[in-house]
Amino acid sequence: MRVRTIERDGTRVSDSPRTPAVSRAERGCSARQKLLQELGGQHIPFLSPTDTGFQQLWESSYSGLALRQAESLPSDLHERVRSALRSLQRRGCLFRDLVRIRGRDVFTAVSRALVGRPGDTYRYLGTRLFALPWHEEERDGGAADVCCDRELSDACRALWELNQFFCQDVERREAAGGQGTSDDPPKGQGGSEDLPEGQGVSDDPLEGQGGSDDPPGGQGSSEPDALGTGLADPRFNITLLNYMDPAAMKDLKEEPYYGMGKMAVSWHHDENLVPQSPVAVYNCSSPDEKGAGSQDGEVDGACWRVGLKVAWDIHTPGLALPLQSGDCYYMRDDLNRTHQHCVLAGGTPRFSSTHRVAECSTGTLDYIQRRCREALENLHVDPDTGSKTLRSLQPSALQLSEEIHNEVEFEWLRQYWFQGRRCAPFCSWWSKPMEQLEESWDQMESMTQLALAAAEDEGSSEERRREVAETLLAALTDRQEQRQTWRDRCQSSLAQTLPPEEAPVNRPYWGEDDPPRPLPFDLTDIISRVESLLWRL
Secondary structure, three states: OOOOEEOOEEEEEOOOOOOOOOOHHHHHHHHHHHHHHHOOOEEEEEEOOOOOOOHHHHHHHOOEEEEOOOHHHHHHHHHHHHHHHHHHHHHHOOOOEEEEEOEEEEEEEEEEEEEEEEOOOEEOOEEEOEEEEEOOOOOOOOOOOOOOHHHHHHHHHHHHHHHHHHHHHHHHHHHOOOOOOOOOOOOOOOOOOOOOOOOOOOOOOOOOOOOOOOOOOOOOOOOOOOOEEEOOOOOOOOEEEEEEEEOOOOOOEOOOOOOEEEEEEEEEEOOOOOOOOEEEEEEEEEOOOOOOOOOOOOOOOOEEEEEEEEEEOOOOEEEEEEEEOEEEEEEEEOOHEEEEEEEOOOOOOOOOOOOOOOOOOEEHHHHHHHHHHHHHOHHHHHHOOOOOOEEOOHHHHHHHHHHHHHHHHHHHHHHHHOOOOOOOOOOOOOOOHHHHHHHHHHHHHHHHHHHHHHHOOOOOOOHHHHHHHHHHHHHHHHHHHHHHHHHHOOOOHHOOOOOOOOOOOOOOOOOOOOOOOOOOOOOOOOOOOOHHHHHHH
């Protein structure tokens, strides 16, 4: 087990992802309190564009941030993207997610949708979002196999065009040594949002997810990029769309370290990204929409701002950067790892399209389909009788199939159905793949039943039976615990407040009155049988 320590103020802090005593969330909360105590009620200075020394501070301490002002983007691209955002909102494609933080469910204050490469997903705060596919090719008006109607396919294609612009612009900047265009460094823009308002800590230290006040060294994914080069690839594969209306965001908290104002999104690193990959953000305010927030008049008429700070540094001033509608900005190099950002509430509703190089080596449809095929290689089905047998009872083969079994159920099927039927009315892309994954999962249920029968087969050697039973016991215990957790989440008081089309669905689920399956949903009795068997052996 790898254990890393971080020296901070003379204190050695363990950064092992497997340390059970103190979670990352608890470390983050403790470090936040320590920092606030050290400040003693005083605020760290921060600079805005009108302050002396702003530009120098930008260049010396925030050089990984670059701006493209609105006028430097093609006007027709602005029009298509803004129309796309309005269409997605009007059609009800943006949702507040019910995410998991510190063992409890909370709604995000931000409404969002994921758009990206077909079959890609993005995981944050215990939640896997399933991308609406952006349409890279012009749609044939007579095509019969499209997954959404003309309005939505045009909207998703516009976001793909914006993504292409960002990819090309980042590549140009990298080729120019990071110097970019004439409006780099910026006069003050940008942000991206991952966390619920007032929250800011990842719930699971093993998920590779950064959070507000998260100590350095634990943020982001440690996996190599999809090309296997170990280098950041600037080609964005998804965009996370965010919508904020300050009028609907109640009890916004004050930014605690600098006194920057009301926070719509608290301090955080963007999570689940290829290490040192860039993030590109398109900012779009909505002054034409009614809904300017009023927090005792403090944000009426104010523009949105992004706050930036050097993580765990109380000596370097922060930056508060005003956002103009249509401005874009990039977080490059290791800025997302070494710095944190927050979003400071403005007076009008706001969209952002945050383009990322998501670390999705285990988060694509191709990946999980490949895993299913790998598990099912151990299942033999007689072509004449349809009877099923396991090709191998070796512990390694059984462990692999049971791990994949749990992965399909809890990282894909239950994640998808926990978000209800919210995508079905406007996009059918994921419908058939999820049916196929459930069919593969059902076959794996049969494989577990066959393994259980082998463990209970008195005609086999005790050593073989013990090996099979030990492998099954670990997988079944994990499965039972996770099923209970997901069932409780689906029945939580917050889940019950959602409309039927958005309410979580506890699927797969079956009871005594449902058609028979290889094994019961509740595995309590099965686990007891395996435990008794091991005790006898």
